[in-house]
Amino acid sequence: TTEIYTLSLHDALPISQIFKEIEKKVIIIFISIAILQTISWYFASRRFFRLNLAQYFTDEIQVKVFELMYWFSGDFITYFIIPILIIVFVFKEKLYNYGLTVGDAKFGLATSTIFLTIMLPLSWFFSSSPDFIVQYPHLSVARNDWTIFILYEFGIFIYLLAWEFVWRGFVLFGLYEKFGNYAIFIQMIPFVILHNGKPFPETIGAIAGGIILGYFALRTKSIYYCVITHSGVMLMIDFISTLRFRTEEYGIGISSIIRILKELF
Numbered sequence: 499t500t501e502i503y504t505l506s507l508h509d510a511l512p513i514s515q516i517f518k519e520i521e522k523k524v525i526i527i528f529i530s531i532a533i534l535q536t537i538s539w540y541f542a543s544r545r546f547f548r549l550n551l552a553q554y555f556t557d558e559i560q561v562k563v564f565e566l567m568y569w570f571s572g573d574f575i576t577y578f579i580i581p582i583l584i585i586v587f588v589f590k591e592k593l594y595n596y597g598l599t600v601g602d603a604k605f606g607l608a609t610s611t612i613f614l615t616i617m618l619p620l621s622w623f624f625s626s627s628p629d630f631i632v633q634y635p636h637l638s639v640a641r642n643d644w645t646i647f648i649l650y651e652f653g654i655f656i657y658l659l660a661w662e663f664v665w666r667g668f669v670l671f672g673l674y675e676k677f678g679n680y681a682i683f684i685q686m687i688p689f690v691i692l693h694n695g696k697p698f699p700e701t702i703g704a705i706a707g708g709i710i711l712g713y714f715a716l717r718t719k720s721i722y723y724c725v726i727t728h729s730g731v732m733l734m735i736d737f738i739s740t741l742r743f744r745t746e747e748y749g750i751g752i753s754s755i756i757r758i759l760k761e762l763f
Contacts, residue, residue, distance in 0.1 A: 523589060527672045530584060531688065534576050534664070542572025559639050563646060566637050570653035577660035581668040589672075597667035601720030609714065610726045617731050625738045626750045633697070635736040641743045651736065655729050662724045665689050665708070666715040674716070682712035 540546065547568045555561045585591050593599075624630055640647040665685045673681040686708030693701040711724045741747075745761040747754050 521676060524673065524676050526584065526588060527669060530581070531664070531669060534580060535688070535692075538573055538576045542569065542576050544569045562637060562639055563649070566650065567653050570657040574656045574660045577664035578656075581664055585668070585672075596671045597663065597715055597719070597721035599720050600722065601718040603718075606714075606718040606720060606723030606726075609718075610723050610730070613727055614730045614734070617734060621731070621734050621738050623750055625735065625742055626748050628748060631739050631743050631748075634739040640736070641740045647736070647740060651733055654732055654736075655725075658729045658732065659725050661689075662711070662715075662721045662728060666711055666724050667721045670712055670715055679716075682709060682716065685712055 544565050547565045551568065552561050552565065555564060581596075582593065585593060585596055625634075635641065635647070635650060637646070637650045640650045665688065669685040669688075670681050673684055677684060686705065689708040690701065690704045693704040711728070714727070715721050715724050741758050741762070745758045747758050747761070749757075
């Protein structure tokens with residue numbers, strides 16, 4: 499038999515009692531994530547920079563570079579530094595309980611290496627499309643200047659470090675004690691929502707990606723291998739796309755690889 503539960507208007511508890519019964523740590527995590535995302539959207543975004551700070555730069559290339567650096571550093575403070583302060587001074591807990599630890603290095607490094615090895619030929623294949631080249635790197639001027647490229651990739655790294663920490667560290671490990679493995683799916687939801695506006699396949703892929711990275715973090719007890727995997731894929735895609743753009747070589751065979759190497763060296 500299946501029991502059916504219904505909630506009448508009289509069953510709802512007073513809000514004061516609800517807050518008394520819910521664990522304060524869980525409430526703080528949920529509310530802080532809502533606040534941090536709001537701060538990111540309104541004050542750490544590229545749009546905020548364009549509306550309020552771009553006027554102080556006269557060169558368009560400088561505007562593009564500093565716009566992204568502002569975004570990356572702003573989200574690093576919002577999603578990495580502030581959650582750390584909450585963990586240390588509000589929860590009074592150790593950071594290694596939230597994934598900032600080496601964890602299971604053997605499994606983490608082995609799995610990351612296997613994944614990146616699989617992604618290398620896939621990135622080479624998909625980057626053969628000129629439409630793909632237009633998308634990566636997201637900072638188009640990085641294709642023409644290796645110094646800007648390195649600066650951009652460093653920005654991407656600290657940005658992804660913050661992203662992995664806030665979802666796979668702060669939220670996942672912070673909620674795991676209360677929700678168990680359901681925390682994997684809880685942290686996946688905002689992760690996917692924040693992909694809205696990106697190409698549809700990438701956003702759909704974020705569903706599986708969020709779940710896999712969540713499991714990966716729990717399995718290794720660390721976010722570092724998620725960072726290695728996530729940032730490694732981005733660096734791989736950006737680097738290959740830049741090489742193709744510079745050499746105008748969009749083939750996928752060995753001969754294309756040889757032509758790119760000859761063109762560069």
